[in-house]
Amino acid sequence: MKSSQEDIGLLEAYLKGRLSPEEKSALEVRLANEADLNSDYSDLKVLLEGMRISVLENKLDMLKGLENSIPPVAPNENKNDSPPFFLSKKFWMAGIIIIFLAIFGWWIFKENKSHLSEESAPLFAEKFDREFILHSIERSADVLDSLTVEQKIAYDLYAIQEFEDAIPKLNQLWKIQNDTMAYFYMGISYLATGNTSEAEKILSDNAIISNAYLKQKADSILAEYKK
Amino acid sequence: MDWILKIKTDDNQALREIYDLCREECIAWLQNDFGLSVHDALDVFQVSVVILYDNVMTGKLSTLTSNIKTYLKGIAKNKALEMLRSRKNRIIANKYPVMAQYVFEENEKVIFEEQLSTALMSLEFLGDPCKSLLQLYYYNDLSMENITSIMGYKNTDTTKNQKYKCLKRLQNIYSEHINKIASN
Structure with a gap:
C-alpha cells in the first residue's frame, strides 16, 4: 500500500459513499490520473469484500453451533424428502382412481336406469313385448301415424323399456292430454322400476278400471306380479 | 422490537x-x-x-x-x-464456502472469484488481532472509540495507527499471493 494514511481514509469514505459530490469528483479525477492510488483503491475494494465473506462465514458457523446445542427439528412426516404434493405419485394415483370411480359410477347409473327392478324382471322379460305394449309399434311410409309427436316419444321410450325417462313424459301426456294409455303405461313403468305402491295406485285408478280392456290388462299384471 | x-x-x-x-x-x-x-x-x-x-x-x-x-x-x-x-x-x-459464493455472485461483474478467494485467504493468514480490528472497522462500521474500547487499546490514535499498519500488512500478503497466481 503506497498511499498515505490520509488518502486511505479518503478511499474508505469513497467506498462507503460518504464523500460530498465535490470530494467524490475530485477523487475520481485523481483515481484516473494516479496509478498507485488507483491500485490501492482496487485492492481495498477486494479486501473489504474478503472481510465481508470472513464475517459472514463466522456468523454461519455460529448459527450451526447454535443448532447443535438445541433439540433437532422434528422431520415433517408428510413432506420430508418428497416433492410438492401436486407433483407426487400419490396425487396422480389418487386422481386416476377418482376418475376411474367416477366413470364406473356413471356407467352403473346409466345401466341401472333402464334396468328392471329385481321383482319385476322375470315378468317383463317374458311378457312385456307381447302383453304390455298396447299401441302399434309398426311404422309404415304409406299409413299415417295417429300418434302425436309427444306420444310417439313417450311410448317409444316405454317400448324400449327406458322407464325412468318415459315416466315424466307419460305423466305430462296424462296431465295435459288426459291420455289414459299413457297413464296405464306410467303404472306399468312404476311397476318395472320397483315403485309398487305408485304402480298399484295408478293401475287400480278409476281412469284405468273404467276402461274394460285396460282393467283386464291391469288386473292380470298385478295378479301375476303378486304371485 | x-x-x-x-x-x-x-x-x-x-x-x-x-x-x-x-x-x-x-x-x-x-x-x-x-x-x-x-x-x-x-x-x-x-x-x-x-x-x-x-x-x-x-x-x-x-x-x-x-x-x-x-x-x-x-x-x-x-x-x-x-x-x-x-x-x-x-x-x-461450488468449491468455495457458501457465504463466499454468495458474495462472489454479487460481485461477479466487478471482482474475480480468484481475487476474492485470495483476499479471504490473506485475511486468515493475517490472523488476530489485525483481522478483528479491520472487520470491526470496515464491516461492522464501528467508531474508533468503540473499537478502542473493544480491543483494549490505549487511545483512538493507537487504534488508528494499528488499523493502518494492519491494512498495509494485509495488502502485502494479498499482493504477494495474487502476484504468485499471476506468474503461474
Whole structure:
C-alpha cells in the first residue's frame, strides 16, 4: 500500500459513499490520473469484500453451533424428502382412481336406469313385448301415424323399456292430454322400476278400471306380479 | 422490537433471537412449500439469517416494513428456489464456502472469484488481532472509540495507527499471493 494514511481514509469514505459530490469528483479525477492510488483503491475494494465473506462465514458457523446445542427439528412426516404434493405419485394415483370411480359410477347409473327392478324382471322379460305394449309399434311410409309427436316419444321410450325417462313424459301426456294409455303405461313403468305402491295406485285408478280392456290388462299384471 | 438496531448494536444476541423465533416455522414452511428435506431446509434457513444480517450491515435493509419472519421468508424463498434450480440443472456444488459464493455472485461483474478467494485467504493468514480490528472497522462500521474500547487499546490514535499498519500488512500478503497466481 503506497498511499498515505490520509488518502486511505479518503478511499474508505469513497467506498462507503460518504464523500460530498465535490470530494467524490475530485477523487475520481485523481483515481484516473494516479496509478498507485488507483491500485490501492482496487485492492481495498477486494479486501473489504474478503472481510465481508470472513464475517459472514463466522456468523454461519455460529448459527450451526447454535443448532447443535438445541433439540433437532422434528422431520415433517408428510413432506420430508418428497416433492410438492401436486407433483407426487400419490396425487396422480389418487386422481386416476377418482376418475376411474367416477366413470364406473356413471356407467352403473346409466345401466341401472333402464334396468328392471329385481321383482319385476322375470315378468317383463317374458311378457312385456307381447302383453304390455298396447299401441302399434309398426311404422309404415304409406299409413299415417295417429300418434302425436309427444306420444310417439313417450311410448317409444316405454317400448324400449327406458322407464325412468318415459315416466315424466307419460305423466305430462296424462296431465295435459288426459291420455289414459299413457297413464296405464306410467303404472306399468312404476311397476318395472320397483315403485309398487305408485304402480298399484295408478293401475287400480278409476281412469284405468273404467276402461274394460285396460282393467283386464291391469288386473292380470298385478295378479301375476303378486304371485 | 427494532431488529435493525438490535443487529447493529448486539449482533450475535440478535441473530440468536431471530434464529429461535423463526426456526421452526421457517423450516416447516420450506419443507411443505418447496419439498426440501429437513437438512436442506436447515441449510437454507441458516444462510437466510446470515443474509438478513448482511443486508442490515451493508445498509441494504435500513427499515423493516414487514414482520421479521416475512422478510426472512422472502430471502429463504429465493435461496430454496436457487437450490432446486441448481439440483435440476445438476450443477456441481461450488468449491468455495457458501457465504463466499454468495458474495462472489454479487460481485461477479466487478471482482474475480480468484481475487476474492485470495483476499479471504490473506485475511486468515493475517490472523488476530489485525483481522478483528479491520472487520470491526470496515464491516461492522464501528467508531474508533468503540473499537478502542473493544480491543483494549490505549487511545483512538493507537487504534488508528494499528488499523493502518494492519491494512498495509494485509495488502502485502494479498499482493504477494495474487502476484504468485499471476506468474503461474
